[in-house]
Amino acid sequence: MSKGRVTVIDIAHAADVSKSTVSLVLQGSPLVNEATRAKVNAVIRELGYVYNRGAANLRQAKSKIVGIVVNDLTNSFFAELAVGVDMVVQSAGYVQFLSNTGESIDRQREVVASMREHGISGLIVSPARGTDAADFKPLTNAGIPVVIVVRNIPGAKVSSLVSDNFAGASAAVEHLVGLGHRRISFMGGFANTAVFAERLGGYRDALAKAGITFDDELVVATAPSRAGGVEAVGRAMLLADKPTAAVCFNDAVAFGVCDGLRARRLEPGVDFAVVGFDDVIEAESAVPALTTISVDPQGMGRRAAQLLLKQINSGKVEAEAIVSAVRLVVRQSSGLALDTTARRAVS
Amino acid sequence: MSKGRVTVIDIAHAADVSKSTVSLVLQGSPLVNEATRAKVNAVIRELGYVYNRGAANLRQAKSKIVGIVVNDLTNSFFAELAVGVDMVVQSAGYVQFLSNTGESIDRQREVVASMREHGISGLIVSPARGTDAADFKPLTNAGIPVVIVVRNIPGAKVSSLVSDNFAGASAAVEHLVGLGHRRISFMGGFANTAVFAERLGGYRDALAKAGITFDDELVVATAPSRAGGVEAVGRAMLLADKPTAAVCFNDAVAFGVCDGLRARRLEPGVDFAVVGFDDVIEAESAVPALTTISVDPQGMGRRAAQLLLKQINSGKVEAEAIVSAVRLVVRQSSGLALDTTARRAVS
DNA sequence: GAGATTATTTGGAACGTTCCAAATTTTGTC
DNA sequence: GACAAAATTTGGAACGTTCCAAATAATCTC
Structure with a gap:
């Protein structure tokens, strides 16, 4: 009693009942008399008993x-x-x-x-x-x-x-198309994953619905990370017919894309529209705040x-x-409608 | 045998040994003969036995x-x-x-x-x-x-x-002083925590060592979050004698400070030096890359x-x-030495 | 207050493992 | 091949709980 841990039997002895009764109390069974329950609970507190779930599981097989x-x-x-x-x-x-x-x-x-x-x-x-x-x-x-x-x-x-994923990517494209973009890139992600396939599917579908022909060159697969985003911008900007917007595989990629744009003196949300995917916690407070697909x-x-x-x-x-x-959350990184931007740039 | 889970006893029967021997095999005891060990292991695999750690713990009291x-x-x-x-x-x-x-x-x-x-x-x-x-x-x-x-x-x-924390904050201040800063703010963090006290202590100590008198107004306590950082910049910029640099309570605050600076058309690392604390994973790839205290x-x-x-x-x-x-990791957000920056600004 | 109900309590016997002391088998020695 | 020594194996008895069937106590009914 002095050394080892306090067990249901110790409680039983101290409270002058049987171990079965103690067990009943422990489980909050309605079968036990209020007075005994109180007594047992008091002893439990007093002796500092701690329930052994392992032992219980052994018997009940239900952890x-x-x-x-x-x-x-x-x-x-x-x-x-x-x-x-x-x-x-x-x-x-x-x-x-x-x-x-x-x-x-x-x-x-x-x-x-x-x-x-x-x-x-x-x-x-x-x-x-x-x-x-x-x-x-x-x-x-x-x-x-x-x-x-x-x-x-x-x-x-x-x-x-x-x-x-399909609907999310699709909504992102629709949003960009609505802003006037037609060269929309799909950036980031490993191509051989189910998630990638689904998101790319949504992207293609929305493009088709908008009457834009799909261009293989505009999908640049990279690691789904910030570094991957930087890399993606680099590759996309090598194209003769550069994109003006990107839907990114996820927010990490989107942040990388923003970094990459800045490194090229392009301001995300002004000179180039970027949409993320996931809506991680930083998306809202980043500068510019990230337009993204919120998956919560x-x-x-x-x-x-x-x-x-x-x-x-x-x-x-x-x-x-x-x-x-999922739902599209429009923030600053996708910018204003293209026309407006153009006008601002000219003035 | 058909319904319930496979137990050590089932193995024993199937392998024609005692449960004790099976147990010995399970524990990799050197006491058991190689041949029996192999036989038992084969049966274990065959029957798809899974060890029940709960039961074992019950006996050994050592999870x-x-x-x-x-x-x-x-x-x-x-x-x-x-x-x-x-x-x-x-x-x-x-x-x-x-x-x-x-x-x-x-x-x-x-x-x-x-x-x-x-x-x-x-x-x-x-x-x-x-x-x-x-x-x-x-x-x-x-x-x-x-x-x-x-x-x-x-x-x-x-x-x-x-x-x-003390040494870290201290190193951050030394670094900024070395770059020529003298109005250095301490931003973010809840004032009633041990960590805050330690970091602020390092800050004060380093200031003292550099012969700069401590100014109460320059420590602005806020929530230790990105939003807190934004708030901190706002408060600090209300001062008549504005700071030119900040050591931040942590990286989240530092990112917020960068956001806040940008919102005021100040570029972190160019117009204002910011040092974070923690070196979270994003610190390296952010733009500008965050100078911070790496705590790994x-x-x-x-x-x-x-x-x-x-x-x-x-x-x-x-x-x-x-x-x-901890160690100071110098990146871009703390900028070049003040003189240089000034020269660039003039040219 | 005897018998029937109902409410409460209670000893084992599990659960699947490890440990111990003792039994058994194997190996070695002459 | 008998004896000792070493190597290997083995039945119980734990561990701390829950469950079951049955015992006991309390209450009710007339």
Whole structure:
């Protein structure tokens, strides 16, 4: 009693009841008499008892732990996502294992295995590039619900929650066309990813609808990072028929594009229109404020967590695919209508 | 055998050995014969056995779980920190509970309690503002090592790892003085925090060493965010004797200061020198690139994790206070020497 | 106040692992 | 091939909880 941790049996002795009764109290069962409940609770506080969830799980096989693995926590988009998940998970009385894979498939496999050993009862994952659809089979086979977020994995028979990339890119193009642009570039992103394909699809579709013929040269794929954005501008500006606007793969790229423009003495939002994708937290306060497609990563995190919890509680592993609506947020980086700009430049 | 999960006993039966032997194999004990080991391992793979760490912990009272709670994961400084922790924790075979408190003391208390119930064997915490030194007493009493990072809590008898705020601010001032500045403002941060006090202390000390008298008006405390930086510039520019340079509480503030300067048609790094603090990932690629005090949050995360693991393994809870060295990284935002700038402006 | 109800409490037996002490097998020695 | 020594294997008994069936206590009914 002096050394080891305080257990339910210690409480039982001290409160002069059986361990079963203590257990009932712990679970807030209505079966126990108010007086005994009070007595037990008093002893619990007095002895500084701490509940051992591990032992409980062993018996009930139902942990209050979910796992979340993201491919790049360094990217504030994913950090926001994690925060969103954390919020709902926390208030549902769960706790989350969080791991960062840094886009490494091996690491991802390791952490998922480790989480499984630790008895997670659900998993949210933003998969590393190149993740195989079969990688989550063991989880689902064991009845552990999995929700894939952000990046879809074609063929995986698990739930997914991705943003409407097609509609987003499409809206960005429409916006630029509305401002008078016709040479619109698509900048950044790795070409062999599902997200890239979806966004590029939206871009092409909107161009077609506007009667603008698609020009291969205007899509410049680079790393989806700030540096990638800088590189993209560099390549695009080598063209004979230069673009006057760009829809970027994501906000990081968009910021890089702004940097690159400035390095060429072009002011984003004045001399060149740029639209981002994601609406990260800095997008609003940047100069110029970034016109972008808002996907509300924190909200996505919350929805993903809600979906996961729903599946955990319902006990059915039926896959559900949600595409999350996005909306265009017009700020300064896309500038005024082209005509106006032209007039200003002349005067 | 058909329904429930595969257990060590199932393996034992299938491999025709005892459960003890299986356990030995699982732990990689040298006591077991190579042939049996191979046989058991084969069966393990074949049956798709997954180790139940919960059950193991119950017996050994030694989990492979650490907790990490941060006050604001949305801030990329802390996200980086978490990634650093994750790296070493992962490769040591541990897994981490991560929770975000969003500066809420109540939430912090909740998650720490929850983590404790889940049996963490160590905790790394970047405490929410206003955390009481006594809050971690129960943990340490139970022999669970705690490492406080980033923000020190005076009086807490636990290990801590903070960056050398005094030296950092001091170096920033020296750098600016070296460039010829004499009206140097200190911008951003909440005045009632330990970190603020330390950085302001370094600032004052360096001013004194340079023979510049400290002017109260030049320290403008605001929220430690981008918006706070904008606000700070606004306030500082109301002064009769305006500053020509600023050392900022952190990089977020510094970016805000740049925004604010631009809004006033001043170019950071040309018309006004700004130095940040933290060296977040965007500092390098921003325009202008931010001169800042590099604290390498990811490195801090790694060191914190190493310290924690050391304490977990050694079994002693002796508190250790580490202050992590910082270094000045000169980029463009602090500009050229004042004279030069002046000459350029005239020409 | 006896019998029937209802409310409360309670000992085991799990859960899946590790540990211990002891049993068994193998190897070595002469 | 008998004995000792070393190597390997093995049954229980934990660990701290929850669950079940059953026991006990309290209340009601006439």
